[in-house]
Amino acid sequence: MLIDHRTYTVKPGTMAKQMALYQEYGLAAQKRHLGEPLAYLITESGEVNTYIHIWVYKDAADRAAKRAAMQADPEWQVFLQKGAEAGYLIAQRNNLMNDAPFAPIVR
Numbered sequence: 001m002l003i004d005h006r007t008y009t010v011k012p013g014t015m016a017k018q019m020a021l022y023q024e025y026g027l028a029a030q031k032r033h034l035g036e037p038l039a040y041l042i043t044e045s046g047e048v049n050t051y052i053h054i055w056v057y058k059d060a061a062d063r064a065a066k067r068a069a070m071q072a073d074p075e076w077q078v079f080l081q082k083g084a085e086a087g088y089l090i091a092q093r094n095n096l097m098n099d100a101p102f103a104p105i106v107r
Contacts, residue, residue, distance in 0.1 A: 001099050002063055003038070004055040009091035012049055015042065018088040019051070026079035033070035038105065056105055060096075 010018045019042070031037075038054040057063040070076050083089065099105045 001105055002057040002059055003097040003099060003105065004057065004063060005052065005095040005097055006054070007050055007052050007093045007095075008089055009047075009050050010088045011090055014086075014088040015049060015051070017086065018083075021082055021086055021088070022079070025082050026076065029073050029075040029079060030070060033066050033073065033076075038107075056107060063096075 008018075034055050038056050040053045041051060043050045043052070055063075057066065
């Protein structure tokens, strides 16, 4: 199993706007191609102005195929364009991880 753990940082004061933009323009397209996320989280304390989402794939080939289909989706392209225009995001970090054999992810 391959876990895609993504951390995004937004400009202070723009979290609600970023979440609303994603919910309106990105969520449906992303779920259509990637399925349900394992988690979608907004930081309460610690590194504030960040949110995390975690996606689960069978393997790297599954991830590549699903993400390629999503990138080709016109609805997803609208979300990317609106996000670029809004300019709320200032950083992104992706970690690809495998579940430990003694603690498998159960979906």
